[in-house]
Amino acid sequence: MQKYSRELTVAGVLAALLLVLAVTAPAFYEPQPLLSRLAREAPTLVVACGIALVMVTRQIDISIGALFAVCGVSAGLLASAGWPLAAVLAATVFVGALVGAINGVLVAGLRLPSIVVTLATMVILREGLRWWQQGAFINLPDAWQWFGLSQKGGQITLIGCALVILAVLAWASRHLAGVRFLYAVGSNAEAARLAGLRPQWMTLAVFVFMGALTGGAALMNVVQSPQVDPKSGTGLELNAIAAAVVGGVAVSGGRGNLWGVFAGVLLLACINPALTYLHVEAYWEKAIQGAVILLAVIFDGLRNRRNLS
Amino acid sequence: MKRFLALAVCASLVLISGCNKSSEPGSGNGSGGKKLTIALMPKSKGNAYFISCKAGADEAAKELGVDLLFDGPTDPDPAKQNEIIENWITLGVDVIAAACENKEGISTALKKARGKGIKVVTFDSDANPDARDFFVNQATPEGIAQTLMDEAARLTDSEGEFAIITASLTAANMNEWRKDIEARLAEKYPKMKLVDTKPCDDLKDKAQAEATNLLSAYPNLKLIMAICSPAVPGTAEAVKQAGKTGTVKVIGLGLPSENRKYVHEGVTQSVILWKTKDLGYLTIKAAVDAANGKLKPGATDYDAGRLGTLKIEGESIVLGKPFIFNDANIDQFDF
Amino acid sequence: MLRHETILLLVLVAEWFYFNAVGRRFGTLDNTFDIMRHSAEIGLLALVMTPIILTGGIDLSVGSLLGLCAILFGKLWRDAGMSLPMAAACTLLIGAGAGGLNATLIAGLRLPALIVTLGTYSLFRGFAEAITHGVDTFTNFPDSFLALGQQHFAGLPTQVWFFLVVAIGVWLLVHRMTFGRSFRAIGFAPEGARFAGLPVERRLVLAYVLAGFVAALAAIIYTARLGQAKADAGTGYELFAITAVVLGGTSIFGGVGSVHGTLLGVAAIAVLNNGLVHARQPREVAGMLTGVLLLVALGASALPKLLAKLRPPRHAPAPLSSPTHPS
Numbered sequence: 001m002q003k004y005s006r007e008l009t010v011a012g013v014l015a016a017l018l019l020v021l022a023v024t025a026p027a028f029y030e031p032q033p034l035l036s037r038l039a040r041e042a043p044t045l046v047v048a049c050g051i052a053l054v055m056v057t058r059q060i061d062i063s064i065g066a067l068f069a070v071c072g073v074s075a076g077l078l079a080s081a082g083w084p085l086a087a088v089l090a091a092t093v094f095v096g097a098l099v100g101a102i103n104g105v106l107v108a109g110l111r112l113p114s115i116v117v118t119l120a121t122m123v124i125l126r127e128g129l130r131w132w133q134q135g136a137f138i139n140l141p142d143a144w145q146w147f148g149l150s151q152k153g154g155q156i157t158l159i160g161c162a163l164v165i166l167a168v169l170a171w172a173s174r175h176l177a178g179v180r181f182l183y184a185v186g187s188n189a190e191a192a193r194l195a196g197l198r199p200q201w202m203t204l205a206v207f208v209f210m211g212a213l214t215g216g217a218a219l220m221n222v223v224q225s226p227q228v229d230p231k232s233g234t235g236l237e238l239n240a241i242a243a244a245v246v247g248g249v250a251v252s253g254g255r256g257n258l259w260g261v262f263a264g265v266l267l268l269a270c271i272n273p274a275l276t277y278l279h280v281e282a283y284w285e286k287a288i289q290g291a292v293i294l295l296a297v298i299f300d301g302l303r304n305r306r307n308l309s
Numbered sequence: 310m311k312r313f314l315a316l317a318v319c320a321s322l323v324l325i326s327g328c329n330k331s332s333e334p335g336s337g338n339g340s341g342g343k344k345l346t347i348a349l350m351p352k353s354k355g356n357a358y359f360i361s362c363k364a365g366a367d368e369a370a371k372e373l374g375v376d377l378l379f380d381g382p383t384d385p386d387p388a389k390q391n392e393i394i395e396n397w398i399t400l401g402v403d404v405i406a407a408a409c410e411n412k413e414g415i416s417t418a419l420k421k422a423r424g425k426g427i428k429v430v431t432f433d434s435d436a437n438p439d440a441r442d443f444f445v446n447q448a449t450p451e452g453i454a455q456t457l458m459d460e461a462a463r464l465t466d467s468e469g470e471f472a473i474i475t476a477s478l479t480a481a482n483m484n485e486w487r488k489d490i491e492a493r494l495a496e497k498y499p500k501m502k503l504v505d506t507k508p509c510d511d512l513k514d515k516a517q518a519e520a521t522n523l524l525s526a527y528p529n530l531k532l533i534m535a536i537c538s539p540a541v542p543g544t545a546e547a548v549k550q551a552g553k554t555g556t557v558k559v560i561g562l563g564l565p566s567e568n569r570k571y572v573h574e575g576v577t578q579s580v581i582l583w584k585t586k587d588l589g590y591l592t593i594k595a596a597v598d599a600a601n602g603k604l605k606p607g608a609t610d611y612d613a614g615r616l617g618t619l620k621i622e623g624e625s626i627v628l629g630k631p632f633i634f635n636d637a638n639i640d641q642f643d644f
Numbered sequence: 645m646l647r648h649e650t651i652l653l654l655v656l657v658a659e660w661f662y663f664n665a666v667g668r669r670f671g672t673l674d675n676t677f678d679i680m681r682h683s684a685e686i687g688l689l690a691l692v693m694t695p696i697i698l699t700g701g702i703d704l705s706v707g708s709l710l711g712l713c714a715i716l717f718g719k720l721w722r723d724a725g726m727s728l729p730m731a732a733a734c735t736l737l738i739g740a741g742a743g744g745l746n747a748t749l750i751a752g753l754r755l756p757a758l759i760v761t762l763g764t765y766s767l768f769r770g771f772a773e774a775i776t777h778g779v780d781t782f783t784n785f786p787d788s789f790l791a792l793g794q795q796h797f798a799g800l801p802t803q804v805w806f807f808l809v810v811a812i813g814v815w816l817l818v819h820r821m822t823f824g825r826s827f828r829a830i831g832f833a834p835e836g837a838r839f840a841g842l843p844v845e846r847r848l849v850l851a852y853v854l855a856g857f858v859a860a861l862a863a864i865i866y867t868a869r870l871g872q873a874k875a876d877a878g879t880g881y882e883l884f885a886i887t888a889v890v891l892g893g894t895s896i897f898g899g900v901g902s903v904h905g906t907l908l909g910v911a912a913i914a915v916l917n918n919g920l921v922h923a924r925q926p927r928e929v930a931g932m933l934t935g936v937l938l939l940v941a942l943g944a945s946a947l948p949k950l951l952a953k954l955r956p957p958r959h960a961p962a963p964l965s966s967p968t969h970p971s
Binding site: 355378379381384385386391392393395396397399400401411417421477479481484487508 | 672674678681773784879918
Binding site: 037135136139221224226235272283 | 506
């Protein structure tokens with residue numbers, strides 16, 4: 001229990017918030033908007049899982065927002081060119097994985113710091129996309145929305161996909177050696193290397209995986225409306241990293257639990273709607289988000305101090 | 310040692326540059342038949358609305374035989390427009406035509422341009438009056454706000470709750486519209502109530518999320534006014550997904566091409582805009598004529614080529630009134 | 645092998661000659677002043693980011709703090725009726741105080757700098773939006789104040805003098821005073837520094853409070869240059885500052901770096917942005933090239949180390965890399 005106190009605290013705060021909303025603004029739980037909100041957060045959850053694994057390895061990736069937009073636009077263009085769903089999914093994931101591989105090679109191969117590498121790739125992707133698309137929306141063919149299912153069916157499918165990915169990764173991070181090794185690499189790469197692991201290859205793999213997840217998440221976002229906005233994904237890296245941190249993932253690597261990340265995603269996703277339902281002015285949004293992140297990390301710090309003393 | 314070398318190199322570069330003559334004022338009427346250079350600045354790059362204006366601007370530039378520079382900020386920092394304008398001043402363009410994101414901020418740079426003899430024309434959103442020669446006005450901010458508010462009232466029988474989705478809380482021209490909308494609301498529609506205003510940060514997906522929450526948090530909502538162009542299809546999609554098509558009306562400022570589907574499906578009732586290509590065309594034509602003296606201060610009429618003769622009110626060349634795109638006419642437009 | 649700063653200097657010289665050839669008005673004095681004026685605030689942020697990154701930390705909140713200080717400055721002057729010098733003094737104190745908040749959390753509670761400043765990045769911008777409701781802007785400053793950002797003083801744009809003072813100050817701090825050595829030591833091995841008796845917390849507090857103070861100064865200069873104070877001022881400046889610092893050869897892991905490198909980094913990016921306008925290239929190209937330049941610069945300095953690692957014969961065991969440095 002003690003080991004999971006961090007994640008439980010986040011879950012507790014989330015539960016408290018949900019309780020407050022249940023009492024003061026029960027409209028929050030209306031099924032259709034709730035389902036829409038959850039479907040909208042599904043891509044963020046997928047990306048947050050990915051960034052959590054990257055952070056566990058003691059790296060970071062701030063290019064995921066720009067990559068999300070690039071993958072979304074690619075998916076949109078391929079879809080309007082008539083490609084079938086499976087092919088578009090494969091292509092989008094491939095594009096994501098490719099960019100992830102570039103990040104990975106630079107970080108793992110050339111030993112460059114990941115924050116700077118992904119800063120550079122973020123800028124290149126974002127400006128390149130803006131130059132290419134000039135902000136134009138891409139119209140999707142009619143059958144594309146919700147994978148061709150009904151709205152409810154589509155939303156449940158998306159939420160289901162995100163939860164399945166979360167569950168698989170959470171299970172893998174506990175039981176699958178390959179993923180557990182990421183924790184080792186993040187804790188102490190040198191020790192891991194001496195123990196026979198190959199930190200550089202694992203780092204490369206985690207970046208490729210991050211890119212692939214981003215591509216998949218982009219497609220999950222694309223099917224939720226009939227047009228693709230080339231600006232989608234703006235701020236995604238911040239949300240995902242904040243959710244992971246609030247959920248207990250340590251930026252110094254080696255620690256983090258995907259269920260905590262899940263709670264973090266939900267908590268941060270609730271802030272904005274909560275403001276609307278509680279009729280609070282919109283200009284408090286950023287300040288509250290910042291405060292939540294700080295409180296989460298201060299709590300960590302105080303707990304560490306208590307543990308050390 | 311190496312550090313001094315570096316300093317010496319930098320200092321000599323600066324000195325070399327000092328030897329070049331400082332920039333001359335803009336060439337005004339064009340020295341010896343040189344092509345005029347018009348510098349066109351949107352509020353930001355990657356914005357489909359301004360790209361559609363640019364189409365008209367390109368047309369005018371080709372027709373009038375002038376060089377067109379098109380550049381603008383790629384991030385939201387307010388100082389970026391100023392920096393590009395100052396670069397253009399040094400570059401020595403003949404006319405600057407800018408859509409102003411921050412009225413007072415950009416006036417600093419535009420006044421400097423005028424001081425150097427460069428003609429300044431604003432379009433879409435004005436600067437301070439002493440910072441420009443003419444304002445190419447598709448419609449006044451009051452006109453736009455009033456059209457929006459009146460249309461909202463028409464669709465809701467002048468009573469009920471409505472909400473606004475704007476771009477960001479700091480977006481200057483949206484804030485001006487919001488102010489005028491609220492003024493019109495207070496003046497003419499006492500039975501209507503503005504319950505909330507949400508930013509979408511210029512993102513369609515965020516607008517969709519905000520609209521979803523608004524629809525549920527305010528069960529008596531009758532209309533959502535999306536004054537930022539990605540927000541119009543985003544709001545429409547939210548209304549559609551909530552199953553409230555027709556119950557909650559959607560109007561906004563947006564491009565016909567982005568909203569066609571929703572207008573035909575009856576989700577969006579009215580899209581308000583103007584002929585952006587004409588706006589771009591008129592901007593360049595006025596810029597050229599300001600530079601070569603055909604358009605003089607104090608003029609009350611302006612011969613705008615294929616657009617006919619337009620009135621000038623003060624220093625505002627008015628293109629016309631905002632245009633309401635709806636189911637009946639939206640297919641006639643391809644931008 | 646050439647030093648990082650030397651390579652950057654060559655890049656800067658190459659940029660200069662290229663743009664001079666391509667842009668008719670690039671090499672003029674007016675344009676040089678343009679470059680100086682446009683990079684003064686961001687240069688200030690990059691300067692104070694250097695000691696922070698030297699300690700192995702980071703500060704993502706400086707851009708947001710610039711925005712917050714700008715509107716507070718405007719508000720103190722317009723709504724609280726303070727005189728401009730008084731408002732400026734208060735703003736500088738508030739900036740330092742905000743830096744102190746970062747310092748308390750990072751140095752005091754030993755929280756990771758990336759996440760703390762990610763939180764304050766939102767918090768500061770959020771306060772700026774909350775205070776102004778996003779809508780309020782402050783303008784109509786007297787001309788005497790605007791001269792700070794728009795006029796010249798003794799031959800150079802006024803704000804350049806402030807920049808030079810801060811640049812010299814930070815350079816002395818990092819390169820000639822023991823503080824600088826402490827920063828490097830902390831960046832290289834924080835625990836080691838502590839055991840060596842360095843007052844680690846005090847040094848970190850200095851670095852972050854200084855950053856807050858200078859961010860406030862940059863905010864005042866920004867307001868004077870633009871003639872307007874808005875809540876979204878300084879958006880994106882922190883990334884530019886970090887890019888300039890890293891480009892200049894300071895390692896993001898800490899322990900290695902220089903202030904003159906940062907200055908070269910700021911110059912390289914500023915000249916690139918300016919030159920591309922003269923070369924009639926769109927803004928997006930400037931952004932992309934900055935990213936490419938960053939990767940190339942990093943790669944160029946990493947390549948020799950990598951080649952050296954690959955060269956030793958296979959039968960000899962590879963030397964252990966430093967345990968304190970992530971490999």
